[in-house]
Amino acid sequence: MNIYKVEKTKKVYKVGVVEDGYCITKNRIPMGIINQWIDSVGVNSINTQRRYAYTLQGFLKYIDTLGMSYENIRNKVVIWNYMKKLIYEIKSSNVLSTKPQTSYNSVYHNINIITNFYLWLDEFKFGLIDLEKIKSYEDIDNKYLYAQIWGTKFFGRSKSQGTPFKIKFAQKRDSYRWYTEEDIHCFKTAFNTKRDLAIFLISVECGCRIEEILTIKMYDYDANERTVFISESKTVNRYCVVPEYLCQIINDYLLSERFSVEIENPNTSDEFLFINLKKGKSQGEKLTQGNYRKILKSVAKKVGLSPNKTITHAGRSTKVEELITNNASDTEIMDIMGWRSFSTIQSYRKQFSKTRSKAINDKIQKRRRKKD
16 A cells, blocks of 8 residues: 655745745655646645645545556546545544535535646646536547546535535534624633734734734734734735734733743744744744644633634634724725635625624514513
8 A cells, every 4th residue: 555645845936945835745755746736726825735735645545545546537436435435434433424524615625626636637638628618528528538527516506405416414513703892802811821812813903814824924023014924825915914902912922932932942943923832842833723723712611602613714704894894895805804806705795794684683582572
């Protein structure tokens, strides 16, 4: 059995410029074609490279158990069977359950990455494919190597339609979409470190994703200009304005908690703004998303919120709600949030409208009950 691994590496995209990136190795040898695709889709974001690499690694491991390599996958049935594995496999034991274990969105993103890879493979060999001119994928099955994969509709037009096999998905986990003013106040008083408080407030005040915050470099933070530069965004790199009170919290973290670690550990990273503070082998290294997620859930429990419903993205959504509520223009929202498409804003507007309507309706029902 072959061994597939995702490894962090150094890559040269421009002459004289070396950047971090991710690649897949097979028995410790980099997989040239696959890594070329990972580079092409993740050229602006190391996080995209990482996500795509781990998705393909899972698929490569699966087809290896079938005695197949990715070049030989021509039949859509292989993808159907892999979908079933994603949906029903219990990850902790690698045993298939009779009940769905994975949500629609999770499976959709995995399969979408795989089918896009195979479309790229055909374009790599035959040239650019104009999908709008293709009327029937059955007609081109013999023209392209992987048409059955990228040409098959593995999902219905909507989540309720599921797939042509009528596979059921696990229900999407319920979570807090954004924070109330009361929630934010409670969180501010509950964090144990200035570092964790600063990370939380950057997500709320600047609307940054957690991966954007944790990849902020030391030189990306300008205390005088009160800005942070988001240099590793999966959408648009941008400058974010930091409120004066938040700058003070970041400065306090740098001069106390981080400074103490730098004295204790001479190998402390001088690259990333937010580092591990606890003593141990990872002290001084970049704080990971997993570590911060645990901290956030722990604090959520402390302030009376459900840890299972608490997600790191809620801070970003809170900023969007604030901008929409204060009648910011779509262009202003896109600039601040780092979005490329106006359709993203519309999805938030619909969600907020739905939530407000529900809240108003709940208030009306309470008043009626009191009158009764």
